[in-house]
Amino acid sequence: MSERDQVLFILAKKIHGDIAGRIAERLSRVGEATDEQLSQALGIEIGIIRRLLNELYESRFVRYRRVRDVDQGWYLYYWRLTDDDPFRVVEERKKKVLENLKLKLEHEESGSYFVCPQCKTRYSFDDVADYMFRCPECGSDLEAADNSLIIDKLKMVIRRLEELKLE
Ligand SMILES: [Zn+2]
Known part of the structure; x- marks a missing residue:
C-alpha cells in the first residue's frame, strides 16, 4: 500500500469503522471494484458494503466510475480510492462539521427553544x-428551555474541533 493509501485506510477505518477500513484496503490493492466484488472478496453482506461505500463517498474517501451494462440495461459502479490529498479530504469534512455545529449553536443562542415541563419534549419557536x-x-404549558448546558457542550466541541491538528 502506498503511503497515501495507508493514510486513507487509517482515516476511513477511524471514521467509518473496521469494515470500511477493509474496503479501503481492498480498493488500494485491486484499484477498482464493484459492490458485488467487494462483497464477495470480503465475505460481507452487500447491503452493508453499499451503505459503507456511500458513507465513504460522502466523506470523499472513494470515487466511482459508472458504466452502463448493455445486456442488463443498468449501471455498474466501479469504486476506487480518491486521488485527492487525504488530509485535504478530512480538512474539508472538518470544515463542514464545524459549519453545522456553529449553525446549531446560533439557533440555541437565539433562545428560541421551549420545553414541556411534563414530558420534556423540546420544541422550536416556530x-x-x-x-x-x-x-x-x-x-401542558410550555416553558422557555434552559439550554445553557447544550450551548456549553456545543462550544466545547467546536473549540476542540478547531484546535484539532491532523498532521
Ligand atoms: Zn408534554
Whole structure:
C-alpha cells in the first residue's frame, strides 16, 4: 500500500469503522471494484458494503466510475480510492462539521427553544407558535428551555474541533 493509501485506510477505518477500513484496503490493492466484488472478496453482506461505500463517498474517501451494462440495461459502479490529498479530504469534512455545529449553536443562542415541563419534549419557536405554547403531546404549558448546558457542550466541541491538528 502506498503511503497515501495507508493514510486513507487509517482515516476511513477511524471514521467509518473496521469494515470500511477493509474496503479501503481492498480498493488500494485491486484499484477498482464493484459492490458485488467487494462483497464477495470480503465475505460481507452487500447491503452493508453499499451503505459503507456511500458513507465513504460522502466523506470523499472513494470515487466511482459508472458504466452502463448493455445486456442488463443498468449501471455498474466501479469504486476506487480518491486521488485527492487525504488530509485535504478530512480538512474539508472538518470544515463542514464545524459549519453545522456553529449553525446549531446560533439557533440555541437565539433562545428560541421551549420545553414541556411534563414530558420534556423540546420544541422550536416556530413549532410552539403553531401550538399556542401548549405541548401537543400532553397539553401542558410550555416553558422557555434552559439550554445553557447544550450551548456549553456545543462550544466545547467546536473549540476542540478547531484546535484539532491532523498532521
Ligand atoms: Zn408534554
